[in-house]
Amino acid sequence: MAKEEYxxxxxxxxxxxxxxxxNDNVNLSIKExxxxxxxxxxxxxxxxxxxxxxxxYDPDGGEIxxxxxKVKLKDPQAAINLGIGxxxxxxxxxxxxxxxxxxxxxxxxxxxxxxxxxxxxxxKDVQRISKQYGLFVDPDSxxxxxxxxxxxxxxxxxTLYRGAELLIFDEPTAVLTPQEIKELFEIFRSLKEQGKTxxxxxxxxxxxxxxxxxxxxxxxxxxxxxxETQDASQEDVAELMxxxxxxxxxxxxxxxxxxxxxxxxxxxxxxxxALPAVKDISLSxxxxxxxxxxxxxxxxxxxxxxxxxxxxxxxxxxxxLRGKEISNYGAxxxxxxxxxxxxxxxxxxxxxxDFDLKENTILGYHDLAAFSKKGIMNYDNIxxxxxxxxxxxxxxxxxxxxxxxNLSGGNQQKLIVARxxxxxxxxxxxxxxxxxxxxxxxxxIHRQIIERRDNGAAVLLVSAELSEILSLSDRIAVIYEGEIxxxxxxxxxxxxELGKLMTGSxxxxxxxxxxx
Amino acid sequence: xxxxxxxxxxxxxxxxxxxxxxxxxLIFGVFFILLTEQSPITAYSALYEGAxxxxxxxxxxxxxxxPLILTGLAVALPFRAGLFNIGAExxxxxxxxxxxxxxxxxxxxxxxxxxPFAILAGMIVGGIWGGLPGxxxxxxxxxxxxxxxxxxxxxxxxxxxYGINYFRDTGRQATPRILQSAALLRFNDMADHFxxxxxxxxxxxxxxxxxxxxxFIFAIITAIILWFLLFKTTLGYEMRAVGHxxxxxxxxxxxxxxxxxxxxxxxxxxxxxxxxxxxxxxxxSFMAGMDAGHGFTGIAVALIGLTHPIGxxxxxxxxxxxxxxxxxxxxxxxxxxxxxxxxxxxIFFVASLQVLKVYLAKRKAKGGVE
Numbered sequence: 001m002a003k004e005e006y007x008x009x010x011x012x013x014x015x016x017x018x019x020x021x022x023n024d025n026v027n028l029s030i031k032e033x034x035x036x037x038x039x040x041x042x043x044x045x046x047x048x049x050x051x052x053x054x055x056x057y058d059p060d061g062g063e064i065x066x067x068x069x070k071v072k073l074k075d076p077q078a079a080i081n082l083g084i085g086x087x088x089x090x091x092x093x094x095x096x097x098x099x100x101x102x103x104x105x106x107x108x109x110x111x112x113x114x115x116x117x118x119x120x121x122x123x124k125d126v127q128r129i130s131k132q133y134g135l136f137v138d139p140d141s142x143x144x145x146x147x148x149x150x151x152x153x154x155x156x157x158x159t160l161y162r163g164a165e166l167l168i169f170d171e172p173t174a175v176l177t178p179q180e181i182k183e184l185f186e187i188f189r190s191l192k193e194q195g196k197t198x199x200x201x202x203x204x205x206x207x208x209x210x211x212x213x214x215x216x217x218x219x220x221x222x223x224x225x226x227x228e229t230q231d232a233s234q235e236d237v238a239e240l241m242x243x244x245x246x247x248x249x250x251x252x253x254x255x256x257x258x259x260x261x262x263x264x265x266x267x268x269x270x271x272x273x274a275l276p277a278v279k280d281i282s283l284s285x286x287x288x289x290x291x292x293x294x295x296x297x298x299x300x301x302x303x304x305x306x307x308x309x310x311x312x313x314x315x316x317x318x319x320x321l322r323g324k325e326i327s328n329y330g331a332x333x334x335x336x337x338x339x340x341x342x343x344x345x346x347x348x349x350x351x352x353x354d355f356d357l358k359e360n361t362i363l364g365y366h367d368l369a370a371f372s373k374k375g376i377m378n379y380d381n382i383x384x385x386x387x388x389x390x391x392x393x394x395x396x397x398x399x400x401x402x403x404x405x406n407l408s409g410g411n412q413q414k415l416i417v418a419r420x421x422x423x424x425x426x427x428x429x430x431x432x433x434x435x436x437x438x439x440x441x442x443x444x445i446h447r448q449i450i451e452r453r454d455n456g457a458a459v460l461l462v463s464a465e466l467s468e469i470l471s472l473s474d475r476i477a478v479i480y481e482g483e484i485x486x487x488x489x490x491x492x493x494x495x496x497e498l499g500k501l502m503t504g505s506x507x508x509x510x511x512x513x514x515x516x
Numbered sequence: 517x518x519x520x521x522x523x524x525x526x527x528x529x530x531x532x533x534x535x536x537x538x539x540x541x542l543i544f545g546v547f548f549i550l551l552t553e554q555s556p557i558t559a560y561s562a563l564y565e566g567a568x569x570x571x572x573x574x575x576x577x578x579x580x581x582x583p584l585i586l587t588g589l590a591v592a593l594p595f596r597a598g599l600f601n602i603g604a605e606x607x608x609x610x611x612x613x614x615x616x617x618x619x620x621x622x623x624x625x626x627x628x629x630x631x632p633f634a635i636l637a638g639m640i641v642g643g644i645w646g647g648l649p650g651x652x653x654x655x656x657x658x659x660x661x662x663x664x665x666x667x668x669x670x671x672x673x674x675x676x677x678y679g680i681n682y683f684r685d686t687g688r689q690a691t692p693r694i695l696q697s698a699a700l701l702r703f704n705d706m707a708d709h710f711x712x713x714x715x716x717x718x719x720x721x722x723x724x725x726x727x728x729x730x731x732f733i734f735a736i737i738t739a740i741i742l743w744f745l746l747f748k749t750t751l752g753y754e755m756r757a758v759g760h761x762x763x764x765x766x767x768x769x770x771x772x773x774x775x776x777x778x779x780x781x782x783x784x785x786x787x788x789x790x791x792x793x794x795x796x797x798x799x800x801s802f803m804a805g806m807d808a809g810h811g812f813t814g815i816a817v818a819l820i821g822l823t824h825p826i827g828x829x830x831x832x833x834x835x836x837x838x839x840x841x842x843x844x845x846x847x848x849x850x851x852x853x854x855x856x857x858x859x860x861x862x863i864f865f866v867a868s869l870q871v872l873k874v875y876l877a878k879r880k881a882k883g884g885v886e
Contacts, residue, residue, distance in 0.1 A: 311766060332769025341767070349767040354760045359753065364768035372750045379748075401522070 006065070007032035007197055008053075008166060013062035015048050022048040023059070024221040030166070035188055035198045037208040037229070040218035040241055041438035042410035043396065046201050049218070050168050054086045055079040085159025086168040089175070091151050095144040099137050100126050103158045129160050134190045149180035156187065167191065168199045173207055174436045177296050177464060178499075185211050203438045205234040206467070217241055242440045252450045255474040258287030261427055261458045267317035269303045277303035279482040280317070287426070290449070290459040292473030292490065294466060294498050300482035301462045302344060305431050308460070309341045310334040311349075321427065335364050340425035342416055344432040344462070346409075350416045353405035357395070360404050361386045361419050385422075393418035394444070410441040417445055421452065428452055431462045446472060466495045480504050530822070533873060537865035538834075544865075545858040552854055559850045563858075566844020567837040572725050573844075575703065579728040579798075581836025583608070585735040586790035587814025588821055588828040590646070590783040593742055594660075595823045597779040598759035603649060603664025604787040605811025606671030611642030611788025613675035616795040616802025617683065619694030627697040634698045635792050642788015643781045645671065650780025654773035660780070668811070676804045689804035700797035701730040731793030736829065738786055743825040745782075755779050787811065820866050838862060 055073035269278035306312035310331040343349035615638030652658035746752035757765040821827030
């Protein structure tokens, strides 16, 4: 029976995929005007559930009540007509078109006579919505010219333009900078004030605590519990998600620093447009320590990492590994120097999505004697090796014959970590190692990084997550507009100080005082 | 092993889909045949008879498939490395021309030197014709579609317009006839061959009208070698990595330039071999019009074969059968235009059903399992 008090009530939803129960009698009840967080590990069934709600999948069982009435959602149009809107993780925008054109796409206002598009009305509508909800965008900019955060706003306006009352956000913060996340939450509050209801899918417990009213936790395709946000701590929610106690705080012994392994001096690197991206950076890294690079994304971190891993030419300066100049080495030569690299973009660099797991676990190592001899691949050995890695690193959801693109994000990341760690690196470059990864996997990856450090490897950690930088690093270098503005001991600093440095506030004033 | 069962399943699905699409194409073809007031039954039995009716027909189907399999391979291999080789036509012409010239120009060579020399020369020149766009792509980022199209035009001018006129000794639009020492072995000569003659029952090939020559065997061997190259060697691994994700390949320390140049060189050599076979096996000289658009048909052959070297063999056989059977259809009174329409319908439906397959896979995901 549908309870009248709920705005949306999904009861006993079941969805089967070949070999998996993606949703197993899931219940989700949403109150009108609340921000409801839907959390769970990768593969817990969150996205499947939302795709059912948005009409993309037919459920195999269960009922959906919307505003007290039983509904059947045969396609997204049916959902949109009911007032359900979805902001996808990967935006569905047409890059060369303007903001306004994207928003009205599919619902174009026509002039009274004829078939002509009423551009004036379209622009006015967009401006009205953007003002009403505090979603500031330039209606005439082209999508390809605006930032990711702005593109997300366009997606939100698009759903509002189509009359959405219930907005679903699929991991909206995964692609945003900390500043943009703050702004997004402001938008959430403004939407809520004006009576909209929000379902917010995420991995990040801190965000759940910060913004949601209630939380529903999914685990292994089942709904585990729904709790009031104020009654549950982050640890409680993590335990519900993973099914066991999770250490959110990384436990690590003090670093046992050894000799210097990496020395960067006066390094200058240009970006793709030939503008200076890394300016005169000098850094030193010792064995057995983790150096965090903190900074808002786009301040030269990517170029620095690419220069270190042989993917980008340097302009001037030097990079010495164990005293040897490596700035002119290619990617393969650097790998052979026992350097491992977890790239920031696993789709672009880390994996070949159309290769199976077997072929991905040897990417960059395929010419090692264990995997090939005289140009002939040894797929028997590779299969054995892959089976071991899958087992050891707990890569779930697929056999080694399946393609990498069919793994969930967290498992793709684990596969990369497995590959890079399995060759006993002495210098590890980890770029956004836990981006878009669930709590259980984050814990695992963090433990692995600490373990490498304790075994004497040097780690360069680049992350947009300040909490990750703070909890893992021994020292923290703050990068701003391509320059290292300060290097701090992790134990002597905090998020506020780092936040100031990252956004360009002067180093001197932050240096002395520590704000609690 | 599970893996093996899956593989067989996927092969059978593909085969069934192809047969289904051929059937649909023939049903649509009925309409066009009726337009010409011919009996579809007569027409189709002629098509079948012509392609598979007797031993000779089958062998001639194989003969017609030979250059198509090779040009199909020449498109398929670069495709796997992320390159679109439109230049098989020019590579075929350059290879065929070179082999034709070597075949008549050197008069004092024993067969065991002359023939391999002519074959290799043709393949190398074809390879260079393919490798050049590869080189331009790798070093200067010149798009291979543009450069291969241009090289096609240059090849036509160089071989047919200029080359033939330079060498020809009769009114025929061809280079002089090659010497016997450079000719590829024909199946109906095999009984007299000093090695093949020892194979039992070899004399069944000894009948007039069988045009199949040994290049068919070479084509099959080439397909197997390319399959091995793509799926069993580090070079093939690297080529496929570059084809799927150039950034990911670069991250893995793979030198994309090397893969691009090599893939294009090999593909040029394979297309060159198609030309070699036509010059040294079929026409016994380099002839104008010998290419017959094989290089472009090769694109369709490669796509129908799912750019898999073994699949390409079947794609080539299908086109060979249509060409051979189509001829018989013409003899039965169906105009050659209609024959071409039917050939096009088959290609159209085989290609469309691949799309259908993708659609079915998606629907399955939406509907779930019952």
